[in-house]
Amino acid sequence: MEIRFEPTKTPKAKPQDETKLGFGHIFTDHMFAMNYDAGQGWHDARIVPYGEISLSPAAMCLHYGQEIFEGLKAYRTADGTVQLFRPDENYKRMNNSAERMVIPKIDEKFMVEATKKLVEIEKDWVPHTDGASLYIRPFIFATDPYVGVKPADHYLFLIILSPSGPYYSTGLDPVKIYVEQKYVRAVRGGTGFAKTAANYAISLKGQDEAHEQDYEQVLWLDGVEQKYIEEVGSMNIFFVIDGEVITPELTGSVLPGITRKSALEVCKAKGIKATERRITIQEVADAYDAGKLDEVFGTGTAAVISPVGHLKWGDKVMTINDNKIGKISQMLYDTMTGIQWGKIEDKFGWTVKIG
Ligand SMILES: *Cc1c(COP(=O)(O)O)cnc(C)c1O
Numbered sequence: 001m002e003i004r005f006e007p008t009k010t011p012k013a014k015p016q017d018e019t020k021l022g023f024g025h026i027f028t029d030h031m032f033a034m035n036y037d038a039g040q041g042w043h044d045a046r047i048v049p050y051g052e053i054s055l056s057p058a059a060m061c062l063h064y065g066q067e068i069f070e071g072l073k074a075y076r077t078a079d080g081t082v083q084l085f086r087p088d089e090n091y092k093r094m095n096n097s098a099e100r101m102v103i104p105k106i107d108e109k110f111m112v113e114a115t116k117k118l119v120e121i122e123k124d125w126v127p128h129t130d131g132a133s134l135y136i137r138p139f140i141f142a143t144d145p146y147v148g149v150k151p152a153d154h155y156l157f158l159i160i161l162s163p164s165g166p167y168y169s170t171g172l173d174p175v176k177i178y179v180e181q182k183y184v185r186a187v188r189g190g191t192g193f194a195k196t197a198a199n200y201a202i203s204l205k206g207q208d209e210a211h212e213q214d215y216e217q218v219l220w221l222d223g224v225e226q227k228y229i230e231e232v233g234s235m236n237i238f239f240v241i242d243g244e245v246i247t248p249e250l251t252g253s254v255l256p257g258i259t260r261k262s263a264l265e266v267c268k269a270k271g272i273k274a275t276e277r278r279i280t281i282q283e284v285a286d287a288y289d290a291g292k293l294d295e296v297f298g299t300g301t302a303a304v305i306s307p308v309g310h311l312k313w314g315d316k317v318m319t320i321n322d323n324k325i326g327k328i329s330q331m332l333y334d335t336m337t338g339i340q341w342g343k344i345e346d347k348f349g350w351t352v353k354i355g
Contacts (some may be wrong), residue, residue, distance in 0.1 A: 001045050001110060003032075003117055008049035014163075018129035020113055021165035023302070028125040028134075028161040029060065032118045036104050036140075038153035045110075047118055056145035060152045067197040068097040069139035072258075073164075073299050074119045074354065076133075077342030082119060082354040084136075087112045089258045096256075097194035102151035105141055111138070112352070115159060119248045120354050122161055126347065130341075131166030143330065167303045172247050172325045172333065174309025175298070177232065179281055180206045180218040181314065185253075187223035191254030192230070201257075203233045215312065217298075219281075224251060227280050235298030235306060236260035239284055240328050242292040245274040259299040259336070266335050272328065281313055288318045295326030304340075305333040 008029045010353040015021055016289070027050050034045040061067050070090045074082050091108035098105050138159045142152030186192025193197060203292040206218045219237060222228040229248050231237050236257040239249045245267050250256050265272035287293040296308035298311060309323035320326075325333075338344035339351060 001043070001107075004044075004046040005121070006046065006048045006185050010049075013291070015127060017167055018127045018132050018163070021127065021163055023164045023167075024135065024162050024206055026163055028122045028163070030118065030121055031161070032114055032138075032157075032159035034114075034157040036155040036157070042104070042157070044107060045114060047121060049188075053156070053158075055143060059142065059145045059148050060147040061141035063147055064149055065196075065198045065201070066101055066103060066142035066144075066152055067139065068094060068101050068103055068141075069137060069195055069197070070094050071195075072115075072136045073301060074123075074126050074134040074136060074161075075340045075342070076128055079342070081342065082123050082126050082134075083121070083340075083342065084115065084352045084354070086258055086262070086350050087115055087352055089261070090138070092161070093142060093195065093256060093258070095138075097196055098140070100191055100194040101196055103142070103155060106140075106157065111113055116352070116354050118159055118161065123354060125161060125163050125323065126197055127163050127165075129166065131168065131337075133163045133164060133340075135164045137162065149221060161176060172305070172307055172330075173189070174307040174320070174323050174325065175216045176214070176310040176312075177217045177219050177298075177308050178213065178215040178312040179314070180210075180220055182206070182209075184223035184226065185220040185230065188252060190223070190253060193250065193255060195255060200233075215310075219311070221281060222251075227282070229281055229284065230254050230276050232298050232300075235300035237308075238263065238295075238299060239279065239287075239293065240295035240326060241284075241287045243273070243294065245272055245328060246279055247274075248278055248279055249276040251278070257299055257301075259301055259304060262336060262348075262350065263299050263332050266332055267328075269347070270331070271355070283317070285313060285316060288320075293318065295329050296320050297326070297329040297332075299332075304336050305329050323346075
């Protein structure tokens, strides 16, 4: 499929101070768009000026939430090259989300090419500041003007780009997380593994209550017994117990993070024992009491590695590694950001250069 390009006539000024970008506020000059109509498939791929879209008030996505998304970044290396990190994995996961949400599948290879083309057009928007990057948000939603419940026949696929500042401005500060005991995020047979808006809508209440208690994130337990650890809701979770790296296995209610997968692969390459298995919050608390809970960290595209300094479960507050980043967390952070920003050799073949 050809990608039509309609350049903007009113380019915007690029942000001056890249350290103050924050996340998700500013959008670039262009976006990718493509339509799906039943009978015709995906068509009319185009890169057009970023701008508002018009939707029927009856558009099905607004009523029944048929939407999926992805998140990845473009990084500028020291020699000015712009590169992506494992974009093929994002579009593979997007198709798994599409399958679950009854959204038509996309051509993964074509979408990697379309993403490269869009980022190439917008490459001056990729920040130069160390640690800053261009966030890429592909998403698909149902547009049929119909308020009946059924899978839609019409969809819009968009990719928007947002320059974002360094996640850590003052070093890798550990986060405070509490174990959610009232609400659940996902259940067996549900949509936990899909990157879909509904999983976020359902998590906001727990997040809000955590903030009221001065915690930054919640750690979700399984939705049936509230016993097994799942994830943080925008990050996967890892524990280092007695030298072994452990992360909950993918049982269908956990989002299969690409950073999670990459962290496991880096551990294996470095000869560190890394296991995917079911792990209960009780096991973590017991390891803490025995002095064997060495490190806890989250993984996700935004932060890459986010050390957890405080973990609260009911009345029990665990302070991990003296509220400092641990050895394995630091090694993973250095290795993965090193590959992403082209500071170390990419032995895994994970990066995809633009242009
Ligand atoms: C996107 C996401 C993650 C992290 O996935 P990455 O591919 O590593 O960015 C973790 N949990 C949830 C619920 C997510 O939506």
